[in-house]
Amino acid sequence: MEINQIIDTIYPLTTPSKNLIKASITETTFPKGHILFKANKIETSIYFIKKGIARAYAYSEDHQITFWFGTEGDPIVSMQSYVNHQKGYEDVELLEDCELYELKIAQLQKLFLEDIQIANWGRKFSELELIKSEERLISLQFNTATERYLALLKNHPSIIQRVQLSHIASYLGITQVSLSRIRANIK
Amino acid sequence: MEINQIIDTIYPLTTPSKNLIKASITETTFPKGHILFKANKIETSIYFIKKGIARAYAYSEDHQITFWFGTEGDPIVSMQSYVNHQKGYEDVELLEDCELYELKIAQLQKLFLEDIQIANWGRKFSELELIKSEERLISLQFNTATERYLALLKNHPSIIQRVQLSHIASYLGITQVSLSRIRANIK
């Protein structure tokens, strides 16, 4: 997805303000398997996915638990770094060769203080992420594992096609074996 | 908690900007049991809790599931109303007699467009809520019911003292009977 569309979808800006953001954005590519964010590190950039798919995971005991997927158009953000300038707890792994837009957090925060439109763009950005986070929270708390799997299948079919089931199982809050059982029961 | 402290904790403002927000805030009180927000309704205000405690819940089948508690200093927001001007899915019930600060969403959004400091205050407000939402998500996905109960006991002991266990159980994602079992096993 093109950067203009990504920016506009969050909050429409006048051309000068939009150009200020775009001037801070660079395009990069990374191969499949690249670890974009490392846990216990303060990240200095946020990214937007032009092409590809990524996951965020953290360790519980000795095994990884995936808690986020991002595809074309989605932002990749270590919230603890972005909001609090603190170490994050997650790795972000690219699951395909990816084309990304990179935006330095420090530059963006400078723009927040200088341009009211960009400040409101940043406000909207967090508001939209907050809505997504709340929806996922409700889904985890209200729905059974089977319902969550069916919802993912319906709302984000490309994730199930592009990502291996062990990651999806942990994203749904169950083991891979449980997910296999659920899939077998649905058919 | 006083409104000055609540505003400052989110993001420090110069006096004129702060006064603009404060001029839009009124103080109200409601008795225990009052339903502040109704599901399937577009709410027009957000609140901050001066004194008291509240919960947000929604219905799954025929029973209520509590997914949020707020105490002194916390904001009460129907995110769908605040962010998207759409109907929310939750009721908010006051669990004690409450003193609240009320802020009309329309007035706040007007200020967002006029005052860059307030726009950044609003940005920070959502960022902080987002961090809280993500922490809760991680807790639901990574921890067992027993671990979640112990964390609540440690981080928010006043909730367990002030709220009945049936609400806490649904907040933890388990039945009241399960919570009783967990409590019995801990001692």
Added chain:
DNA sequence: TGTCGTTTTTATCATTTGTTAAATAGTTTC
């Protein structure tokens, strides 16, 4: 095509949580 390595499914048994109902404890009201 065939082999190796990875991913997914299936099977078995243990553990956790849900469901229903009854018993106990605690609160409110008269």
Added chain:
DNA sequence: GAAACTATTTAACAAATGATAAAAACGACA
């Protein structure tokens, strides 16, 4: 203080999920 109501705990059984191991399916690659 007794009765009525509500909240919490306990008990018994059912259902869902976890853990471990083995089998099957799938992919990469010589």
